[in-house]
Amino acid sequence: MAIAVPPEQAVRQRNPGAFTERVLNVFRYLRRNRSLLVGLSVLFALFLFVVIGRLTVDIGEARPMSVGSLDPPSRELPFGSDKQGRNLYAVMVEGTPLTFRLGLIAGVIGVTVGAFVGFVAGYYGGVIDDVLKVLVDVGLTIPGLLILIIIAMNVKAGLTVNQMTFSIAVLAWLYPARVVRSQVLTLKERGYVQIARLSGMSGRKVIVRELLPNLFPYLVAALVASVAAAVLAAIGLEMLGLGPFEAPTLGMTLYWVNYNAAIINGWWWWWVPPIVVIAMLFIGLFLTAVGLDELANPRLRNRV
Amino acid sequence: MFFLVVWLAGTVNFFLPRLGNGDPVRDKLLQQASLGGNVQAGMDDMVADYDKKFGLDTPLWDQYVNYTRDMLRFEFNYSIANYPAKVLDIIGDALPWTLGLLFTTTLISWLVGGLLGALLGWPRSPRSLRYLMPPLLALNAIPFFLLGLVLIYLFAFRLNWFPLSGGFSIGTFPSFGWGFAWNVLHHSILPAMAIIVVSIGGWALTMRSMMVTTFGEDYVTYADAKGLKSRTIFVHYSIRNVLLPQTTALALVLGQLITGTVLVEVIFSYPGIGTTLYNGIRGSDYYLVQGIVFFLILSIALATLILDLIYPLLDPRITYQKA
Numbered sequence: 001m002a003i004a005v006p007p008e009q010a011v012r013q014r015n016p017g018a019f020t021e022r023v024l025n026v027f028r029y030l031r032r033n034r035s036l037l038v039g040l041s042v043l044f045a046l047f048l049f050v051v052i053g054r055l056t057v058d059i060g061e062a063r064p065m066s067v068g069s070l071d072p073p074s075r076e077l078p079f080g081s082d083k084q085g086r087n088l089y090a091v092m093v094e095g096t097p098l099t100f101r102l103g104l105i106a107g108v109i110g111v112t113v114g115a116f117v118g119f120v121a122g123y124y125g126g127v128i129d130d131v132l133k134v135l136v137d138v139g140l141t142i143p144g145l146l147i148l149i150i151i152a153m154n155v156k157a158g159l160t161v162n163q164m165t166f167s168i169a170v171l172a173w174l175y176p177a178r179v180v181r182s183q184v185l186t187l188k189e190r191g192y193v194q195i196a197r198l199s200g201m202s203g204r205k206v207i208v209r210e211l212l213p214n215l216f217p218y219l220v221a222a223l224v225a226s227v228a229a230a231v232l233a234a235i236g237l238e239m240l241g242l243g244p245f246e247a248p249t250l251g252m253t254l255y256w257v258n259y260n261a262a263i264i265n266g267w268w269w270w271w272v273p274p275i276v277v278i279a280m281l282f283i284g285l286f287l288t289a290v291g292l293d294e295l296a297n298p299r300l301r302n303r304v
Numbered sequence: 305m306f307f308l309v310v311w312l313a314g315t316v317n318f319f320l321p322r323l324g325n326g327d328p329v330r331d332k333l334l335q336q337a338s339l340g341g342n343v344q345a346g347m348d349d350m351v352a353d354y355d356k357k358f359g360l361d362t363p364l365w366d367q368y369v370n371y372t373r374d375m376l377r378f379e380f381n382y383s384i385a386n387y388p389a390k391v392l393d394i395i396g397d398a399l400p401w402t403l404g405l406l407f408t409t410t411l412i413s414w415l416v417g418g419l420l421g422a423l424l425g426w427p428r429s430p431r432s433l434r435y436l437m438p439p440l441l442a443l444n445a446i447p448f449f450l451l452g453l454v455l456i457y458l459f460a461f462r463l464n465w466f467p468l469s470g471g472f473s474i475g476t477f478p479s480f481g482w483g484f485a486w487n488v489l490h491h492s493i494l495p496a497m498a499i500i501v502v503s504i505g506g507w508a509l510t511m512r513s514m515m516v517t518t519f520g521e522d523y524v525t526y527a528d529a530k531g532l533k534s535r536t537i538f539v540h541y542s543i544r545n546v547l548l549p550q551t552t553a554l555a556l557v558l559g560q561l562i563t564g565t566v567l568v569e570v571i572f573s574y575p576g577i578g579t580t581l582y583n584g585i586r587g588s589d590y591y592l593v594q595g596i597v598f599f600l601i602l603s604i605a606l607a608t609l610i611l612d613l614i615y616p617l618l619d620p621r622i623t624y625q626k627a
Contacts, residue, residue: 134308141309141608143559145566146597153585153593232447239449239567241585254453258571263457275453279446286445 036291042284046096046277053093061087062094062248073269080269082253083260091248092273099231099250100281102165106230110172111223115215117173118180119207123188133181136174144171144229145236152242161244164237168230175229176222183215217296221289228285235278250274250281309605391595394580402576405492406565409499410554417504418550421511422543427519437508444505448564452498452571459494466494495572499565510553514546521545548619555611559604566600 030037061067064084073080079088121132151167152159159167187193188211196210237243238251239258253274257263262270420440424433443451459465467490518524519542527537569578577596584592 138309138312141559141604142312142601143563143604145563146600149581149585149593150597153588153590228445235447236563236567239570240582257453263453264461266461268457271453271457275450278450282445282447283442286441 033291033294035287035294039284039287039289039291042280043288046100046280046284049277050093050096053089057087057090057093059090059094061090066090070267079273080267082256082262082267082270084256086248088253088270088273091253092250092277095248095250095253095274096277096281098161098247099234099278100227102161102168102234102249103227103231105165106169106172106234107223107227109166109169110226110230111176111219112173114173114176114178114222114226115180115219117177119184119211121177122181122184123203123207123211129181132177136178136181139171139174140178144168144233147171148233148237149240149242152237159237159242159244161247161249164234164244165230168233171233172226172230176219176226179218179222180215183218184211187211187214217292221292221296224285224289224292228282228289231281231285250278254278306605306609309608310602391591394592395577395595395599398575398577398580401574402565402569402578405495405499405569405574405576406561409496409503409565410561412496413500413503414507414550414554416500417507418511420504421508422515422538422546424508425512425515425519426538426542437505440505440508442505443502444509446502447567448499448502449567449571451502452495452568455494455498456571467491492574495568495574498568498571499561502564503561506557507550507553511546511550514549515542518542518545548615551611551614551618555608558607562600562604 030040064086067077067081067085067087069081069085070083071077071081077087077089079092081087082091117132117136121129148167148171152164155163193206193210196206201209234243234249235251235254238249238255241255241259243249243252243255245252254271257271257274260267260270420433420436424437460467524537524541527541528534532541565576566578566581568574569576570582573579577600581593581596583589584596
């Protein structure tokens with residue numbers, strides 16, 4: 001492999017037309033980092049699908065009884081309709097961003113809280129670290145879905161999408177906390193952090209100015225992984241019948257598919273779109289995470 | 305660690321339901337009343353009666369102590385939805401199915417995935433293997449049950465090779481005979497495939513990257529220089545050293561495996577813990593769901609403990625004796 005200039009350095013050379021140069025560099029980097037390119041493309045394709053869908057279909061038809069029951073795909077209903085008379089095209093257009101938004105919110109909350117906990121525990125150490133370490137270890141041993149089941153069982157009216165988002169977010173900080181903590185432990189001993197500390201920087205400043213920028217790629221990778229985990233947890237809950245019954249999320253669509261035994265009744269148009277969209281979402285997120293890992297940790301380059 | 309997990313699980317399991325002010329018995333009765341059209345009179349008496357029977361009328365603290373004591377004896381109370389049956393018995397009926405499915409699929413995918421990854425990381429293995437990796441990785445990103453749905457459609461609905469759902473054919477009775485064993489195996493192939501095919505990629509990936517690092521090690525170079533057969537280097541020098549982190553990884557994903565299996569069972573109506581849990585949720589059967597959740601957490605903690613204890617066998621450097 002030819003030795004190329006790392007994109008970060010190339011970007012820093014301030015030449016005229018820096019902006020186009022920057023954009024070009026991003027593309028040049030993407031060409032080398034295949035996983036990131038494919039991952040982002042898949043996610044972008046989903047985004048396009050939703051945008052085009054919004055422009056071409058009435059979202060209101062994602063509600064039951066808005067079109068005929070169990071119509072196979074046709075010119076008016078490109079994806080057909082389900083048993084309760086939802087326009088499945090509208091359901092997909094409405095459900096994809098709904099599910100993604102859920103994952104994104106839970107992921108952002110999880111990574112923010114997790115990073116905070118990880119920084120504090122890793123940097124300050126001591127009793128806080130011991131307690132948090134045990135808490136995170138124990139928490140990670142118990143699958144989040146099981147705790148979510150208990151939570152959801154106790155909401156009488158069934159969870160709303162937002163309640164589900166926040167229940168998932170409550171458990172989403174554990175993994176980022178562990179990742180950040182272990183990274184902080186190694187970074188803490190580096191020369192530049194030591195110097196910053198010796199020159200009298202306060203702990204908070206060291207974390208914000210020295211540690212945070214260096215861990216940024218890890219945080220972004222952790223965010224993508226958390227989004228995927230949150231979506232997985234949500235779909236799991238929904239499959240078990242603990243989801244928001246009135247919302248047309250991807251998981252609920254699959255729940256109705258399973259509930260009405262759509263597969264063995266031959267209603268293929270009902271279950272193919274949600275499966276394809278969910279698979280695309282997960283594969284896109286997974287490849288993006290792998291690509292970002294590569295970006296954060298260049299030693300992994302050219303492995304996958 | 306083991307006891308901490310179990311205690312925390314039990315406590316969470318106990319307090320979370322009581323944070324929400326649901327009234328399981330009343331809910332259940334209301335549900336039955338609305339279904340069967342029973343008269344509503346005497347409802348409060350019935351609730352009080354049942355509350356007493358299930359111990360719901362005592363103070364919270366007493367309930368907690370009772371609950372902890374009960375759980376230590378695996379006493380999960382009666383199932384609310386199918387009253388005379390005890391939760392523990394229901395779990396006991398479902399357990400062999402889940403255990404069989406989980407154990408065989410994990411073992412197969414761990415071994416096959418590990419071997420595949422080892423071969424992929426091995427510079428002298430055929431190049432054609434490399435084309436296997438991208439599709440396996442893509443599959444690894446999706447949840448088990450998603451592939452399960454596709455498998456049902458292709459192999460059960462379209463091709464009719466395998467049954468659509470269940471653990472054995474309706475009309476046959478569980479017995480110890482070859483006919484029944486074949487019947488069970490036939491039903492379990494699709495759910496097992498869903499789990500195995502999805503998880504192989506993950507094992508192969510971790511195995512491969514670790515194998516690649518061992519080839520950089522001096523002892524492998526040295527073994528090569530000594531003129532050892534490449535088979536010996538492969539098995540005794542590389543795989544032997546990668547075994548330990550690969551086992552650690554097994555402990556880490558155990559939770560995911562179990563929840564994944566639960567959902568696969570729901571898709572296939574496989575008569576294991578997952579389907580029981582699903583039915584419990586649909587029948588808002590509190591004690592059943594609680595019992596199952598606690599039981600699953602307990603099993604994960606136990607499996608982690610067992611893996612911890614196996615470590616010294618795999619890696620002689622680790623001992624649990626104080627130096």
